[in-house]
Amino acid sequence: MSEKSDTTPDHDVQILAGEYVLGTLSAAQRAEVQERLNHDPALRRAVDGWEARLFALTEMAEPLPPSSRLWHRIERSLDELSPAPRIAVRTSRNKPARWWESLNVWRTLAGLGLAASVILGTSLLTQSPPQTMPSYLVVLVTPQDKAPGWVIQANAAREIQLIPLSETEVPEDKALQFWTKADDWQGPVSLGLVKPGEVFRVPLDKLPPLQPNQLFELTLEKSTGSPINKPTGPIQFIGRAVKVI
């Protein structure tokens, strides 16, 4: 067996990653590896390599049918979560609640430190819309830590404005593509490529009217946009429409 690579840093990283995936590390060592995985690309690559290398061994465990209650437990837990990646709540099934009466909305928004700007935004939105046309508000947050990045205003003129709250960094050969999907649509529809840090306006003439809970997202795509006209890259920001009454 080769001895030559035994003391290189790569060797150490490979052994640490291998032992982590194999499962032999202690609780403290596991916690340390899991923390390092957030910011150590070499360790992450090594761990990914070991996960792939050893994955076939999962077949050595006999499958076991879960109890019939398990899926219902999972569903209940999803109900209790403020369902990430959603920021808005669905309209109550029993009676329509005003959105500002929903504790979840306020918990979420307050948690994001956004309540003040939302109230400001809402007062702008609600100044003059005609009585018959609902307005919508969407806060787009990062999927991981729910940090707010963009706000969408949709008003009676049937134009939506995507407004940056912070600078979004996009690699040179990539672009941010803007998508939307209502619950009953087949798939997301592209609203175009977005320049980081700039307000982006979309006339909604060609789309059906906005719906409560409609999904909006920004994904990272090739600089010319997704080649298949469906999101292919990782989601950068995501949120759902809340009706403003």
Add this chain to the structure above:
Amino acid sequence: MSAPQTPFDYEAALHACARGERHALQRLYEQESPRLLGVVQRIVVDRALAEDIVHDAFIKIWNAAASFDVSRGTARGWMFTVARHLALNSVRNSAREVAMDDDNDEDSHAQATLEGWQDVTDAFDWRVNPGRIDFCLDQLDPVRRNCVFYAYVDGYSHQQIAQKLGAPLGTVKAWIKRSLVALRECIG
């Protein structure tokens, strides 16, 4: 007449989860929960705890679906990674093992000889799928192969493997390191 089975699209299901489509998570659950439960139960042993962990795994899969990155591995592999590491965290975090790392690594290399261990036979029926890993596992001595399986499949710590085999802790550690080096060289 049965229609030809189209392969389950794990990646598409994860993307749908990221968009908040709960039926996509349900499809993943129906597709993989028995295998995930099997893997988790082998590690944590207790059935109720195993179901708790599979529950937590699906919540984590739902919450983290948007951050799944296909350039880092397959969607199906990622689901198992999530569940397996939750199970491993659980058994390690509840372990009462205090530091018994008395053997240091210099010793363990010296102790890594297979002398006296050549007669060990396979403790696992391991030829489960044709592929590179089977060929490479076959290149290992059975006792080292057993170490790999006790760790990966049963979630044993170094100490538990040493107890199981009746081998010194340092020897087991060295065997595992050697096995990792050999597997990486062989599988690539």
